[in-house]
Amino acid sequence: MIIITQTGIAQNHNVVKKPEMLRHMKRQEIRIPDIQGYETLKCDFHMHTIFSDGDVWPTVRVQEAYYEGLDAIALTDHIENQPGKKYVGGDQNSSYEIALPEAKKRNILLVKAGEISRGMPPGHLNALFVDDVTKLDVPDYMDAIEEANKQGAFVFWNHPGWQAQQPDTNKWWDVHEEIYQNGWLHGVEVFNWDEYYPVAFEWCNEKNLAYLGNSDVHMASAYRFDLENHRRPMTLVFAKDRSLGALKEALFAKRTVAFFTDEMAGPEALLSxxxxxxVTVHQPFNVENGTAHFEISNPTNLTFILENEDPTNGAPGKIEIAPRSSVIAQCNLKNGKAVLPYAATNLYTGKTSNLMVELEVKE
Incomplete structure (x- = not known):
């Protein structure tokens, strides 16, 4: 006689889950120090959703911002260009209203905003901290900009070198001068998408305008940017605290730096x-015959590329201090110390100028 038995592990034959296939998302913290008693906020003030010509729902932008380490964002859908409106309905305030509960849940500061999108001049301008975006949808762009300012908005000029609007130049037009003289223009986007505009650095310096760097992302950010090797572009804002009121005050005070790839552009004092x-320069070691080694440490997510301004000091011609790392270098000492002048070639203080720094080495 043959007896057949069945053994096995009990399981649910209706549903068998495979959780190992899922990606477990974690927020990528970006380590950038606070300065001057202010909190450093990582911000992106230019992005689009399905409520203009973007590809994603507003809540997705909040989720991206959270996981990619941002603190504040603005959904700046085109005010005049809403190709998806017949499918999704709503108005120019809808993307903000839909995203706000998600932003509160994830502790993301969400700025109510819109993009005034016209031909050149004046081109495209973002208006942040508006009360009602629909009131900016008027025929005359000057009326739109004036209305934004009446609502207390922070207004900045987007992608001034965008070749679709300025194919052969990057010009500050008479119209921009008029807007500026009226007190209606407060910043310039010196970095957008994958390009930056050195001439705009000079405009910010000469006219005391805020430096801004933003993504202008339309598709999902992970599709657009190489997030494995670079951070998305952003604006660093140095605010009194993590609140919308402090963020707005800091923008109007021009306490901003544009941060893109491994580079930054902004006022000399803030970059310094x-x-x-x-960066910390530690006490020298292996001191012998007037030379010494010293260590430089950088616990942040910033990169510093330094070029020696004095070839006689025995220090390296170039030092690259990578994020969250240390490097060891050598230099000559005189009376137990050295002051080594370097140009930080990836920190821009103007169209043709870099931040100058000194590494002080002393026993």
Whole structure:
């Protein structure tokens, strides 16, 4: 006689889950020091959703911002260009209203905003901290910009070198001068998408306008940017605290730096503070016959590329201090110390100028 038995592990034959296939998302914290008693906020003030010509729902932008380490964002859908409106309905305030509960849940500061999108001049301008975006949908662009300012908006000029609007030049038009003289223009986007505009650095310096760097992302950010090797472009804002009121005050006070790839552009004083708060030169060692080794540490997510301005000091011609790392270098000492002048070639203070720093080495 043959007896057949069945053994096995009990399981649910209706549903068998495979959780190992899922990606477990974690927020990628971006380590950038606070400076001057202010909190450093990582921000992106230019992005689009399905409510203009973007590809994603507003809540997705909040989720991306959270996981990619941002603190504040603005959904700046085109005010005049809404190709999806017949499918999704709503108005120019809808993307903000839909995203706001998600932003509150994830502790993301969400700025109510819109993009005034006209031909050149004046081109495209973002209006942040508006009360009602629909009131900016008027025929005359000057009326739209004036209305934004009446609502207390922070207004900045987007992608001034965008070749679709300025194919052969990057010009500050008479119209921009008029807007500026009226007190209606407060910043310039010096970096957008995958390009930056050195001439715009000079405009910011000469006219005391805020430096801004933003993604202008339309598709999913992970599709658009190489997030494995670079951060998305952003604006660093140095605010009194993590609140919308403090964020707005800091923008109007021009306490901003554009951060893109491994580079930054902004006022000299702010870049200098960031460098000094990030980099530590430690006490020299292996001191012998007037030379010494010394270590430079950088616990932040910033990169510093330094070029020696004095070839006689025995220090390296170039030092690259990668994020969250240390490097060892050598130099000559005189009376037990050395002050080594370097140009930070990836920190821009103007169209043709870089931040100058000093590494002080002393026993």
């Amino acid at each position: 503070e960031l460098f000094n708060a990030s």
